[in-house]
Amino acid sequence: DTLTVGQLAELLKRNSSDIIKFLFMMGNMSTINTVLSDDDIELICMEFHCEPHKEIIIEEDDIEEQLGHIEDKEENLVPRPPVVTIMGHVDHGKTTLLDTIRKTNVTGEEFGGITQHIGAYQVNVNGRKVTFLDTPGHEAFTSMRARGAQVTDIVIIVVAADDGVMPQTKEAVDHAKAAGVPIVVAVNKMDKPGANPDRIMSEMAELGIMPEEWGGDTIFTKISAKTGEGVPELLETMLLVADMQELKANPNCLSSGTVIEAKLDKGRGPVATLLVQRGTLHAGDSIVVGSSFGRVRKMTNDRMQEIKHAEPSCPVEIIGLNDVPRAGDVFMAYANYKKAQEIANQRLEKQIEKERNQTSAMSLEDLAKKVEEGDLQEINVLIKADVQGSAEALKASMEKLDVDTVRVNVIRSTVGTISESDIMLAMASNAIIYGFNIRPSAAIRKKAEEEGVQIRLHNIIYKALEELESAMKGMLAPVY
Ligand code: GDP
Numbered sequence: 001d002t003l004t005v006g007q008l009a010e011l012l013k014r015n016s017s018d019i020i021k022f023l024f025m026m027g028n029m030s031t032i033n034t035v036l037s038d039d040d041i042e043l044i045c046m047e048f049h050c051e052p053h054k055e056i057i058i059e060e061d062d063i064e065e066q067l068g069h070i071e072d073k074e075e076n077l078v079p080r081p082p083v084v085t086i087m088g089h090v091d092h093g094k095t096t097l098l099d100t101i102r103k104t105n106v107t108g109e110e111f112g113g114i115t116q117h118i119g120a121y122q123v124n125v126n127g128r129k130v131t132f133l134d135t136p137g138h139e140a141f142t143s144m145r146a147r148g149a150q151v152t153d154i155v156i157i158v159v160a161a162d163d164g165v166m167p168q169t170k171e172a173v174d175h176a177k178a179a180g181v182p183i184v185v186a187v188n189k190m191d192k193p194g195a196n197p198d199r200i201m202s203e204m205a206e207l208g209i210m211p212e213e214w215g216g217d218t219i220f221t222k223i224s225a226k227t228g229e230g231v232p233e234l235l236e237t238m239l240l241v242a243d244m245q246e247l248k249a250n251p252n253c254l255s256s257g258t259v260i261e262a263k264l265d266k267g268r269g270p271v272a273t274l275l276v277q278r279g280t281l282h283a284g285d286s287i288v289v290g291s292s293f294g295r296v297r298k299m300t301n302d303r304m305q306e307i308k309h310a311e312p313s314c315p316v317e318i319i320g321l322n323d324v325p326r327a328g329d330v331f332m333a334y335a336n337y338k339k340a341q342e343i344a345n346q347r348l349e350k351q352i353e354k355e356r357n358q359t360s361a362m363s364l365e366d367l368a369k370k371v372e373e374g375d376l377q378e379i380n381v382l383i384k385a386d387v388q389g390s391a392e393a394l395k396a397s398m399e400k401l402d403v404d405t406v407r408v409n410v411i412r413s414t415v416g417t418i419s420e421s422d423i424m425l426a427m428a429s430n431a432i433i434y435g436f437n438i439r440p441s442a443a444i445r446k447k448a449e450e451e452g453v454q455i456r457l458h459n460i461i462y463k464a465l466e467e468l469e470s471a472m473k474g475m476l477a478p479v480y
Contacts, residue, residue, distance in 0.1 A: 185220045
């Protein structure tokens with residue numbers, strides 16, 4: 001498939017001379033019959049803010065909307081594995097069930113490779129692949145849904161037969177219902193003497209989850225996650241429910257999907273577990289996730305084996321992003337690196353703009369307080385930490401610091417190393433950046449210095465607090 005300057009001009013509804021002029025400015029001589037390279041096509045499209053029809057590259061910035069708007073032709077769709085989430089009350093056996101499924105449906109050799117938790121894994125059930133999301137608690141499910149990401153096709157709700165329906169069981173039912181996802185109930189711990197499955201059925205029926213044998217449409221399976229009894233039947237039921245949904249995806253296009261988990265790894269940088277939902281993700285692809293981007297430098301499956309291609313419903317761990325994305329963020333692959341970079345930067349600017357507006361909205365409120373309290377001064381702080389817990393602890397303690405009339409205003413507190421967007425935000429809001437247990441790169445330190453942004457690095461919380469407190473004292477106007 002080749003395109004000449006003349007043909008592209010027609011596709012873009014432009015004069016050939018505009019394109020020839022643009023290429024000339026870029027240092028390339030061309031005529032109307034010059035065959036364009038893919039890179040030139042991308043550059044031209046970028047310049048003229050449009051896309052050639054032969055490629056699926058998406059320009060709009062509302063990514064969730066994009067996902068909804070991409071309509072694949074029926075003939076391009078092929079069946080894909082179901083994505084399943086196991087939910088239920090604490091101690092009812094979710095982890096045990098996941099372990100049992102994994103042990104009995106992954107070959108011994110492969111099982112040896114499962115050493116690290118990546119948040120999702122795939123097993124073989126009767127020769128068919130099934131993807132399980134293995135994210136602790138229900139928060140991941142809720143927060144992903146809150147952000148518009150729908151990743152689960154089926155929810156298995158585990159209820160211990162010797163216990164009964166508990167608060168988190170209800171929560172799980174609510175989530176599954178709200179998401180419109182079919183439920184399979186696993187009545188667990190059937191090996192226990194006190195097991196009373198009828199009680200579970202009637203309690204679930206009270207929540208509107210009516211068992212099939214009572215005329216409803218939810219299948220209840222009796223299992224023991226511990227002994228494995230009934231687990232094959234549960235999995236078969238699950239496949240049946242999946243078949244009714246006719247789950248399909250187009251594997252032959254640029255890939256998109258959702259971030260399941262993400263973290264900052266000291267040695268490898270940002271690491272993300274992605275669930276591919278559309279297209280095929282290839283090692284080396286350029287992707288945009290939220291406002292971060294990069295090339296997929298290395299892609300591994302749930303058994304820590306390096307792979308080169310990942311099809312729909314496949315969970316993969318990737319490295320190569322320039323920042324840590326959030327769970328629930330949508331990722332998209334782009335045909336070209338520059339395009340990915342450009343889109344990520346546009347998003348970054350928008351995000352900074354948004355946060356800047358938020359900060360000014362906040363300082364408006366503070367302004368009112370100032371009037372009330374006299375001469376209130378404020379220190380803006382931006383926190384970056386290696387783990388969520390530290391970020392939150394620092395934020396909470398810093399906001400509690402109160403030295404006379406000076407207050408701390410934490411404008412951003414996230415996990416990850418210091419990025420360019422952090423420096424830009426700090427610059428825009430006159431903030432100090434506190435890094436906890438992280439090491440910014442030399443390039444970032446240089447950038448901060450150039451922009452006059454102060455970075456303070458700590459690995460002991462009270463030291464960071466002590467320092468900030470004395471800064472606050474220093475800021476106080478001298479009293480005579
Ligand atoms: P989770 O909090 O829902 O992940 O629950 P766990 O899988 O950690 O299980 C909680 C406890 O129940 C553990 O001590 C398990 O060994 C036990 N357990 C789980 N499933 C069964 C079962 O089928 N039978 C029995 N007897 N114990 C079980």
